[in-house]
Amino acid sequence: MTKQFSLAHLTALGCTPPEMTYLAARAGYDFVSLRPIYMGLPDEPNYALAENKQMLRQTKAALRETGVKLLDIELARISNDIDPKKYVPAMEVAAELGGRHVLSSIWTNDRNCYIERFAELCELAKPFGLTIELEFVPIASVTNLAGALNVLRTVKQQNAGLMIDIHHFHRSGDKVEDLDAVPREWFRYLHLCDAPAEIPTSKEEMTKILREARLYVGEGGIDIASIVNRIPEIPYSIELPHDKRAQELGYEEHARRCLQSAKDYFEVHSLKQQIR
Template sequence: MAHQFSLAHLSVLTTSPVEMVEIAAKTGYDFVSFRLTAVTATEHVFALQNDRAMMNEVKARLAATGVKVLDIELCRMPAEIEPETYVSVLEAAAELGARHILAQLPDANRERATDRFGRLCDLAAPYKLTVDLEYPSWTETPNLAAAAAVVRAVNRPNAGVLIDTLHFDRARDSVEELRKLPPEWFHFAQVCDAPAEIPTTVEGLIHTARSERNFLGEGGIDVRGILDAMPEMPYSLEIPTDTLALTVSAEERARRSIRAAEAYLNGLHGEYLHRSAA
């Protein structure tokens, strides 16, 4: 089966959006997934919503290569941030032709978090964007049940749940529970592998998530089982490999990521490993 893949920004975080489009085109991706807001205080971000020259250059490269934008991240709403903060991000997403917005709710006040998610969905609707809720296991929205409760409560047609195979595994979520959820909630997935042993500290969980994920088939997550529980959709390959990045270019890491994904999902992983070692 021919799957559609997106190059996630976290996989090549210091690479500019212009370079990302070129890399995606060269290595066979259908989409790119841009990060336009910083998650950490020290993280470099390419804020296209504030850089007209770069925005125009990215749009030109998208048009020239045929690569499209799958999703934009990240609308993260802790206690101090209202959804209206992200209007410029929604506008940029629409200008780029993106389909989805990635959101997180690290807020212990569930009523407030749910209200804000619904308002973000309403803000995104005129731009024909879905808003997909991601649930890192160390946040206040820590598992599939918590994310599903929010999406069910807001009851917006453009609301969805974002399954990241790493977070799904670290939350010890159930494939059986995943199968019970409405298929229309799922628009794309973030996909990676990782060691089977789950870190016991928040620091360990974050380190794996941000810096040392595995290519598909090289860890211990049942990636195929998770994906088989959802409809067919594009897969954003979010696979940061900071150690590998010390010696391997962003383009080559992106290439290895998509080749491994293709091999794994088509049952050819053993052959891929043999060719890679040769």
């Protein structure tokens, strides 16, 4: 089966959704993963397509003209102070653009709160034909595979799934064998990148790497093959923010190298499998 790749918005966050769609097409991607939920982070561009109708029309035209598909949108954070209904306009946009999934993660330690709100988010997504993919993040509240699986098994929502980020999986210290216990239908796509093998001891350093200094696939020290071998064949969304390289190379060349390094890695790994 031919592997399919998506360009995640964090890899080229300076590009608007229509710009990134055209860029992804030129670089050879099958999908884009957009960020139309504005989170108000420092220096974060506002791509709230539900509020910017002109940009929404331009994005729709870019998808139509290029044939690139929308894989997912992000990020529907679960926290004490965000009502999940806030994400409905972004879900409407995702459905209008042909998207499949909504990425979510949990940023409150109040278990009753996050179980209730994650379940509500899943219910809100159902009329749009969208799935909610839970990502565990080592700097958030649900930080590892066990925590994410506990949420999914508690809410028991048919449209809920698990989104593995290669960086976060490695940083969380999870074991690849534990992926065998995950229902296969919970895997719908994953985030692909690389990073140094050494796990930072400080939250600040971990945050810096995950937000602005991830590495091309095969360039770091994560045993990526051991992780993807435990997961069904699903699209790979390359989330690889690297501020310095993006500035030096430009977003398009950076995105192209992200994709080529991934393809090269999988080609070599495939050869290794055949040799075995």
